[in-house]
Every structure is written in structure tokens, then in C-alpha cells.
Amino acid sequence: MTGAGVPAPRIVVAGGHSAGHIEPAMNFADALRELEPAAGITALGTVRGLDTKLIPARGYPLELIPPVPLPRTLNRALVRTPGRLRDSVLAAGSVLDRVRAEVVVGFGGYVAAPAYLAARSRGVPIVVHEANARPGVANRLAARMTTHVFTASPSVQLPHGIAIGIPLRPAITGLDRPALRDAARRRFGLRPDGPVLMVTGGSQGARAINAAVSGAAAAVRGAGVQVLHITGPGHVVEVPDGDPADPPYVVVPYVHEMQYAYAAADFVICRSGAMTCAELAAVGLPAAYVPLPERGGEQRLNAEPVVEAGGALLVNDADLGPGLDRDHPDPAAHRSPAIAAMSARASAAGAPDADVVLARHVLAVVAERRGPERRRC
Missing domain, CATH: 3.40.50.2000 (Glycogen Phosphorylase B;)
Incomplete structure (x- = not known):
């Protein structure tokens, strides 16, 4: 002082x-x-x-x-x-x-x-x-x-x-995901039970990720997975209405207090900007990173430390297609006990x-x- x-x-x-x-x-x-x-x-x-x-x-x-x-x-x-x-x-x-x-x-x-x-x-x-x-x-x-x-x-x-x-932010580094989970899910209209997949392309959104995951809405719901899809400002995502008994698929353009999104989620599909990688590692959220292919592969390098630690997967942008019909993480894998191990490894990579x-x-x-x-x- x-x-x-x-x-x-x-x-x-x-x-x-x-x-x-x-x-x-x-x-x-x-x-x-x-x-x-x-x-x-x-x-x-x-x-x-x-x-x-x-x-x-x-x-x-x-x-x-x-x-x-x-x-x-x-x-x-x-x-x-x-x-x-x-x-x-x-x-x-x-x-x-x-x-x-x-x-x-x-x-x-x-x-x-x-x-x-x-x-x-x-x-x-x-x-x-x-x-x-x-x-x-x-x-x-x-x-x-x-x-x-x-x-x-x-x-x-x-x-x-x-x-x-x-x-x-301290709200991220000090986040107790289990303690905030129920309140966070209520905040977004998600159910308290069942796996939640969070989808985000970063602060500006990502058209390829938006199209791939929204195109797989029926398959994701069929696997019993809820979705919190953060599209990015200016992006419009159309998701077909499901049966009322289906897990919810919630679409929002932007989230200002990301600690709630992180607390609600069990797994993430996202770009691998430096801040995204750092925050997910800090809160211990496993992810499937889809690096932006431009800028000389910079985003792939951002993701490699946590991937090598076993806390995340890498998916090529070129392998995304409507409906996630190519090489992609299986939404049903969110239920796997391996997710807990990935979460621990992701957390160990944080600072x-x-x-x-x-x-x-x-x-x-x-x-x-x-x-x-x-x-x-």
C-alpha cells in the first residue's frame, strides 16, 4: 500500500x-x-x-x-x-x-x-x-x-x-462449480439433472461451430444431453422444436457472467482462444477445442498444453459439418466416468x-x- x-x-x-x-x-x-x-x-x-x-x-x-x-x-x-x-x-x-x-x-x-x-x-x-x-x-x-x-x-x-x-477474474478462479450448478442451470432454463453441453465460439461467435452443433440438435437431445448454446452477437441459430420431454436446447447470443455458464456445463465445444483455454482450465471444464484455422495455427498451440495433459480434445475445423457427421466428440460421452478424469486434468493445467x-x-x-x-x- x-x-x-x-x-x-x-x-x-x-x-x-x-x-x-x-x-x-x-x-x-x-x-x-x-x-x-x-x-x-x-x-x-x-x-x-x-x-x-x-x-x-x-x-x-x-x-x-x-x-x-x-x-x-x-x-x-x-x-x-x-x-x-x-x-x-x-x-x-x-x-x-x-x-x-x-x-x-x-x-x-x-x-x-x-x-x-x-x-x-x-x-x-x-x-x-x-x-x-x-x-x-x-x-x-x-x-x-x-x-x-x-x-x-x-x-x-x-x-x-x-x-x-x-x-x-476472481469469479472464475474462485468458482465452485458444484456449489453453483443448480442456480446456474435455473438461470438458463436448464434441468438440474442430466449432462449439459456448452457451445461457444468466443466473444464474436463461430459460424462453423454454430452450424455443426445446431445441426446435431436432434442427435444430442436423443442422447439425453442438454445444450447451452452461446452463439455470439449477430449470429442466428435455428434449432427445430423438440418434444416437450426432450432435454432443453437453450440458445443465447452472449453471456456477460461466464461463471454461471461454466457452472451449468459438464463439457464444452468451443474455439481455443487463449482466454477460453485459460478459463476452462481454471474451472476444470473438459472441452473439445476446434481451433480457428487462420493466423498460422495459433489457436491450436493455445490448446495443446491442456490436450497433452488429458483435459481436452482437439477437433479440426475442417472436420465439422452440419450434424457433427464427421470426426467429432460423441455427445453421449458426457455421461462417461472419463469426464471426471478429464475435468481433474483440465484443472491441473490452470493458473x-x-x-x-x-x-x-x-x-x-x-x-x-x-x-x-x-x-x-
Whole structure:
């Protein structure tokens, strides 16, 4: 805690565009505020993506800068990047100056590279967290500017990287699934007894998963399995009406408090974004991961640690078809005693305290920058 007469730390958080960047950034910010309630925390974001929806909802000031998507290959977008990057660095620097930032904590995404470059030009310390198994361009750049680098797992290849897991919400890391199960199932209109399959494509949804599982609705119900299908905003899924005696098939566009969905479920079919993998491991939910085939197989790498631990399965996106009529997990397998073993193995792959570990390190960086005479107790 900050002592009498010692100013509160001033931190800028840079992680925007997608929920996979925003959520760990906000979870870190929450942990930092728990440790240091007076801390001044400012988030950088852009008008693209989910920044303006997710960040203010978490109660943090949001400063908007021009987005700079860094292309992964040589193309026309790369030619246009220097001008865009310059404008965004200037805007990020203006924010750092105005809030008198003492450290920049970056999580990748469209705002991270400008924030890193602006911080470096001002001598402001940089702390990096990489959630994905394959680091993005911005964090690969930042890892050359700082020794304060943290990753989701030991397999992430970044200089100076220390594996701590991914910052998650306490509602997830502290979730007691059995204790919340009945209330969670009532919340979604599911029955208290019988297996529940949760289906999700992540914050934006996944058309292929939606089509495959909804097309298998009759088979899933016939196996005695209930379904909680989170389609993603903007996606419409048509499920034929079943017999009133059939297990329910519940369709919702989005769930804001995912701990209830996790508590209701016994098994998940989903994409393998870094946050999804981390949360399912933390709560001990086994899954059939269907990695997004784009981005060089990044999502497959995210899922591999828990798959190798025996807590999940991998299904190729190309093997999905309407009705799950190719290589797929059998819905009836949800009843198998093997699910309990998979759940235990998934849980063993989780990392529940990354938010606090990262927050303590950032506070130590601030104290180091201020000098011995102004360190925290």
C-alpha cells in the first residue's frame, strides 16, 4: 500500500480490440486496484473492436488512439503502416504525458505497439504480458525493449519471458462449480439433472461451430444431453422444436457472467482462444477445442498444453459439418466416468493467480523507478 505522503502509482494499460486482449488487461487492473486502491489506472483503446463496450463497463478511464493493426506479412497494409503508426504513437504519448504515466503494461492488440514506442521514447518502463502461444508482432517488438516480460505458458517464445498464466477474474478462479450448478442451470432454463453441453465460439461467435452443433440438435437431445448454446452477437441459430420431454436446447447470443455458464456445463465445444483455454482450465471444464484455422495455427498451440495433459480434445475445423457427421466428440460421452478424469486434468493445467503476480510486479517496477527513498512498505 502507498504510505502517507507517497503519491499513488500511475499506470497505463494497453490491450485492446478483442476480448482476448481486453479481458486479461482489465483483470490485471482489478487485481492492481485491490492491492493499491488509490492507483491511477488509464486504459488505451480504439474505436475498433470491443474497447468502448468492455473497458468503461469495468470502471476504468478509456483514452482512444488511432488503431494500428500490424500486418504479419509483406503487403500493401505494411506500406501504409509507418504513417499510421506515427500518428498513433503521438496520440499515445500525449496520454502518457497527461496522466504522468510511471509504467505501461501491454497485452498486445492494436494499441500496444504505439504505447510501447511512446513509453520507450519517454523512458517509461514497459511491462509485457503475452496470452497467446504464438506472440503477436507488438509483443515481439516490446520484448526487445524491456526485461519485464510475462507469458501464459513456458512454451511461449519471448526473450526474458516468465510463465505465470493469464490474468483471470476472481469469479472464475474462485468458482465452485458444484456449489453453483443448480442456480446456474435455473438461470438458463436448464434441468438440474442430466449432462449439459456448452457451445461457444468466443466473444464474436463461430459460424462453423454454430452450424455443426445446431445441426446435431436432434442427435444430442436423443442422447439425453442438454445444450447451452452461446452463439455470439449477430449470429442466428435455428434449432427445430423438440418434444416437450426432450432435454432443453437453450440458445443465447452472449453471456456477460461466464461463471454461471461454466457452472451449468459438464463439457464444452468451443474455439481455443487463449482466454477460453485459460478459463476452462481454471474451472476444470473438459472441452473439445476446434481451433480457428487462420493466423498460422495459433489457436491450436493455445490448446495443446491442456490436450497433452488429458483435459481436452482437439477437433479440426475442417472436420465439422452440419450434424457433427464427421470426426467429432460423441455427445453421449458426457455421461462417461472419463469426464471426471478429464475435468481433474483440465484443472491441473490452470493458473489461478496470474493477475496478482503481475500486479505485484508492476507495483515493484513503479517503486524501483521512484527510487529507494519512495519505495512502498
